Amino acid sequence: MVPRILLLENAKENAAPIVSHLEQLDWQIDFVQDGIDALVLGLTKHFDTALLDLDIMDIDPLRLVQHLHQHSASLQIIGMSHFTSSEDFQRVLKAGAAHLLAKPLSLGQLVQLLPPRIRVAPSHLATSKTTVSNVPANSFR
16 A cells, blocks of 8 residues: 655645655645645545645634544644644644644655654565575574
8 A cells, every 4th residue: 555645835836845755756646726625625535644834824724734634644744834833733733633733844844753664665675785685594483
């Protein structure tokens, strides 16, 4: 199963490097630019992670986080904002987010917060130098 991310980012130019980087890691990205679209998609499709720009104007971002969290408690929600005071952080966590990242994002920091990969891409398996015959038997214990 390919891991899926719902990405809400109101600026395409900010979304492009995130989408590119995560697609290279074999994640499937559904990108939207407004909160209403994020809410509809989040309520109708399964996602492993929701990466949400909280600097949106068309919907209350805390209500968006609450609705998505209530719909799927297993969904990891990561908020992104230019405003990350300790009060903002507490409000976002209370609404149901797991993390709040300051913008501009560090892609390395973002990847560290994502859940572990669900599957290994077949292309990675084909290039592996390790075979069953050269793995010590005690490594399976």
